Amino acid sequence: MIVLYMSMSLDGFVVGPDDSFDEPMGRGGFRLFNWLDDRNGDGPSAQVYAEGQATGALIAGRRTYEHARRWQGDHHDGVPMFILTRHVDPDDVPPGTAQYVTDPAEAAALAKAAAGDRNVMVHGAGAAQALLREGLIDELELSVVNVLLGRGRRLFDNLPAEYIELEQVRQLPARDVTHLRYKVVK
């Protein structure tokens, strides 16, 4: 199963304004990660975090990947990473477990095969949009943070004017965040 994991402000932003390589979360965007202070506790935020860490492969977009300094080659537990990009430079050998893929469907197939019976994590707005457009995401795990950022990069953007129906799977209120999980109806 392919699951999107993202922290999002209530107004839909996953990065603050003016994000760049030097300020990868944009101005103030790290506000979205306060709830991770509870990742090692025993509440819902720890549960959601642990589920993400238990995924067996990652799909991310190129911007997220670069802004995250390529996760130094290891997003978590050394799982295979499939980086969606428009252009592959043959001289660019990505570190660690990463490989570049230009087609979302190919990334999904490779990641599912690599993850085996574990889930695949999707991370980043670009990858989310590319996979949603192709109907390749099975569930959404959105950590909706108690803040309006006002500006920044939106998680849901550049999608066609077509319904994507969802089913509620789970709602977990926690300190500073509400974890909302949905199944994509296909």
Next chain:
Amino acid sequence: MIVLYMSMSLDGFVVGPDDSFDEPMGRGGFRLFNWLDDRNGDGPSAQVYAEGQATGALIAGRRTYEHARRWQGDHHDGVPMFILTRHVDPDDVPPGTAQYVTDPAEAAALAKAAAGDRNVMVHGAGAAQALLREGLIDELELSVVNVLLGRGRRLFDNLPAEYIELEQVRQLPARDVTHLRYKVVK
């Protein structure tokens, strides 16, 4: 207390694409109101609906007001309606309990006075944004519907790049919707 009541898709839209006087919710936007089928039951959706209906005054923006055919002069229970607009035509006498106001702070003051010890309902993206910018909204009651609309009119848009901190008040999952209530931290 001034409370924003809005139904919103998970991707942040309160109206579908291409809204107009003839199609006031845009294409497919009435999808956001399916949960109102439960408004007369005894579950959370009925509770949230009843709370909205118990408000003692309304603030809405001009677009919402016109697209709703001016609510034929009565949004609910004949409560006073304050319509935010940039321009008042002296020949335009609004029906029923409506009056035009050009200043958000004045609309807030008039509506609070009119509502007495009841809450004030704010409705519509334009009014929400105008009042949020001025710090005039106390709580948000967002009915987050299980759908991505992809395009349309966003509830949270045109806001400055400044944090608005929120506190969780209540999370009520219901059929096809999750009712999220927040307090605006001032």
